[in-house]
Amino acid sequence: MMVPRPLAGTVVIGCLALGPAGAEEATLDPVTVTAPRLERPMADTPAAITRVGAGERRGRRGLTLDEGLEAVPGVFFQNRHNFAQGLRISSRGFGARAAFGIRGLRLRLDGLPLTLPDGQSQVDTIDLDSVTSVEVRRGPASVLYGNATGGVLDIRTAEGFAMAHSPLVRVQTGSYGFRKASWRSGGAGQRWAFHLSGTAQVLDGHREQSGSKKRLARASATRRFDGGRELRLIAGAMDTPFAEDPGGLTRAQLADNPSQADPDAVLLDAGQTVEQQDVGAVWTDPATLPGELSARAFASRRDFEQQLPFVYPGAENRVGYQRAFYGTRLEYADRANWAGWPVKGLVGIDADRQADDRVRFVVDSDRVVRNQTVEERQTAIAAGVFGRLGVELTEATGVTLGLRLDRLRLAVDDRLPTPTDDSGARTFTEPSAGLGLTRSLGPHTLYANIATAFESPTFVELADPSGGGGFNPALEPQKAVNREVGARGPLGGLGSYELAAFSVRVREELVPFHKGGRTFFENAAGTRRQGIEAGLDLSPAVGWTLQGAVTLADYRFTEFEDRAGNDYAGNRLPGLPPYHGDLKVRREGERGYGEVALRHVGPVYADNANSEEADPYNVVDLRAGRRWSLGGDRRLTLFGVVANVFDATYPANVRVNTGPAYYEPAPGRTFHAGVELGF
Template sequence: MIGALLLAAAEATALPPVIVTGGLRNAPVLDAPSAVGVLHADALQRSGPGAQLSESLSRLPGVWAADRGNAAQDLQLSVRGFGARASFGVRGLRLFVDGLPATAPDGSGAVGHFPLDAAEQLDLLRGPFSALHGVHSGGVLSLRTRAPQPGPTRWQADAWAQSDDQQQLRRQAEGGAQGSPWRLGLAHWRSAGQRPQSKAERSLLDARWDWAPGWSLRANLHSQPAQDPLGLTRAQWQAEPQGTAPNALAFNSRKTLQQQQLGMAGSWGPSGEWQLRAWASARQVRQWQALPVSTQAPPAHPGGVIDLDRRQLGVDLRHNGPQGTVGLQLDAQDEQRRGFENFIGPTLGVTGALRRDERNRALSTELYAQSEHRLTDDISLHAGLRLGQLRLTSADRFLSNGDDGGRQSTPTALPALGLVGPLGSRSRWFVSLGQARETPTLAELAYRPDGSAGLNTGLRPQRSRQAEAGLKHRQGAWAAELVAFAAHTTDEIVSARNSGGRAAFANAGRTRRHGLELQAQGPLQPGWRWSLAATALSARVRQPYAVCGAPPCASATLAVPVGARLPGVPARALRLDLESPGDAPWQWGLTANGRSRLWVDERNTDAAAGTVLLAAWARWRLDPRSTLTLRVDNAAGRPHAASVIVNEANGRFFEPGPGRRLSLQLQHRLSP
């Protein structure tokens, strides 16, 4: 009887074919020689209201995504521990939207502009083959938006409000002539902040125009002003879990961000084998940090206000043949970085005298290839290689305290090999090996461990050797992927010192990561479904090194011993979802999301305790055009740390997570 029910459920809710869009070559997920996590639009929608990408990414194994409750420092995102060092933005990963990069040539990236309301599929590629996308180590996160449909203009809107004074309004329109459809989305999110000095807003305009068969044009505008409450010491957190660091209030620490992007993608040829992508973007960041006036006294100090203007231009041309893909990518980045004092006389938190002025450039030139060869009727060999060079230069225009300019050039050769074979008609095994390299970003090179300005030319790229092996299965409504992986890294880039919102970086000796990842989903009975994502990660130091304590660092270094765990990422994480049938007038779901403790620094002196958070939601279909969703997050109201600020020099490691939150979302299609 039970077997018959499960068979009927599998036949009734068979999963659609999944094509991996985050690889160099689009392919069915079963045939990819890599660990791949895939989320479709319905899973993204059920994960939450779409205000934060972290709500969805926890459905995938191998990734740690934390909403820090601090929009000034962005989402904390890492894969297999790579990227955990980032004090803001995203490091160690390659990011794409519709094939256009959201990562700069120096390796820095951001996800705040991802149009989640237009998402069709989100892919997370992990392991050795991710290095074929460029200089990084961790993985590739690729968002594909749904193609706009022609016809009369159709409007859709949704409104969302949460009990901690957060709101989001989104409106979307699409239509256009046959062969030339368009879509326009507008979204505005605001938060009063769960802590004092944490108010934030985000406005997003995203447009796509498929102006000819195979060709599309994208435009994106992103604006995000946010206050920065900083982290809390353990004593502050225990005394007032939703408190704010006094320095944040004294200096009115905050950040404004403006970003503009324009991109084009297209294909031509008898089967669309030629592909071209081109992009241009600009980004402006102004950040007022909570650095004490006395700290800024040394002549070499760059001040407490960051003023950054960045521009990026790139092009990618590739050819996809029956046996492989070859391509060329050129990507250039030009930025002006200035620093100012964050005071004028006794007034704090204002832009004062100039302390830094430099012009930084990054140029990436890369050739890449990936091919597939049949060794037997059932076993295929995948091989790839990416060759390139990244040039970073800095020209100092503020010479009164000396010339802090410099340059760095890094050649790369990143190979990857993989085998894929069958285990029956619906299952595959795979194994892959490869090398990866991650260069420091311009922001990571901007400060030396003693806090002074100037290119940190002593910071070297990190190099990794990676391997993974796994099993994949898809049949009907059942899908599963089990992966074992290992990575050995030399010269790992780590946070050496973090103070007042500013981080400096250094190289560790050798580190090692290994672990297991499991993603599975299936039916319980007709219409019901469950999904599971689990990760076990051991990331430890294999060679001792030193990090900076209080400056001057030469006389105040701290030893990191062998066996220390890499901070900022949990050793174990699990998410379990249970959902009722989606075709009923109402639907409900339960979520359990757990992680182990988070170490706060390289020496493992303290940690945020592990936690399990429960959430529940219910959705009603009011009429064919409208749905209403009620959701409760952290249903038990458990105090917890959402994330930690690694190596914070003042011990303000902890970023508190929110308590119990209720939210209500109304979605309505305004036209048929």
């Protein structure tokens, strides 16, 4: 594979799922976009969207959400192997700043939000073995969902009406003490369906102090009523007794022994414990009113405690919280004719509330809690009203306009008995707008859009670096203007392609910096993101599939002078490669499959000064599986994987601006295998 040179742009080749492998003709089934309501064919959507089905996750361990999404253009994943920090996802460069979890994207699971009002997202509660599809929309998401500049991930799990081979049991084992058992079951009657799933997994870890253990359970019940009405009830629970954090390494430590941990991480037994419970309901009603009415409501509770992997006198290195997160959303969509033009309209309102009871302690090198520095109630309330209008100007041309207004209030109630009261509140009121155009040229679609978006600081990012508690009064939301053009369509009878070019200007970009062992944030005056995205999904012969994606990116500060007076204008944004690409070749037969996957990632700067750079790397993976029919509906599948075949040493994560220990190494060559039995 030829490695592309860095360009002042980004290229992504987006992938659209084909029909079943081995079919005589590569016939593209219509794909429906579900992340924005008022369902519409993907071809009519003026945005870069890729939908990945369950088949792309086949033979995977089911540990992190990125599995199967490698060939989605414009999306970059880090931190796949540190379960105390969580997967880091960036879309068009948004989200790379996150020290923990996911920022800058809106995530939804079966129509219910995984993103908190303050902009944080966690994906550790998803039962990945039950995921049936992931729809990735790159670009601003604020018009429909608020408070996101990078895009939307809409995740769907199995439900009884669509299940096959149920119950299904899967057992896996592999390198570094990996063991996992999972099961799912479902069924349906004429008007009802159910789905149940459970997972238990243990991993000793490829580094010292990197083990984890987790249990998941999920259930849903769907009831259909007259007139197409439907109610789906969902419940889930997650328990992580431990997820250890090995910390970062210096470049010299990475080269010397990538399996070691930061000595402070071992000394403190760094890591986290988490429990979470969720309930939700989704109601769809196309019969009561002329259009379609939909509503959702949810509630979750999360208990969290983490020992951070650093120690020094006065270090606030143990944190914990108890969180309640709940909310509701109401939408109404309808179709009409206006002056002879077909019109599709959508209006809605949503409101979510997050309440965290947070504590922070100082722990010394003997693991003794010396004193408590934080005891507070953090409350975030987000509310938004939105609308979208789509007009078919001709049979081949459509225009879409979206508007939204958000109000976000973040408040802290300081409950620690000290002479200083650090209570306070910040309120942000932000509008968002988007305009899109589509044009059909036979089976091909051309599109263009321009949209604005905002992204607020989270509670963690609002911490005051001056040493006091409460909010940083100088920190503001970042605001983006996105411009994009693209094309997608079939390639004869061979497959499909997607191509997009974008340019994003951001004001008040939120940028991390390191001080006293902690990560704080400040606003850069401006940044620029521009590039091209492209993807390809081909079936050149019966049973053969080739998928490719490449991203060429230019992410830079246009104006930025840091707190020390350093001028970083023109520097590349840290944590992001200027190019990365994936290529997969798969052979599928009636009884089995084999796959070769190649990933190339370019160099990544670790700091704003661009003084520390992680080297580019290549990784090759091999996957294979074999199926047997046991009669009736019973089937047996064996599968195996060799990951990082050539045992490359490379960082799976770069801890931005936390030097000199910037790097978290990925595992070397690893193996895992599994057996699956379906009935």
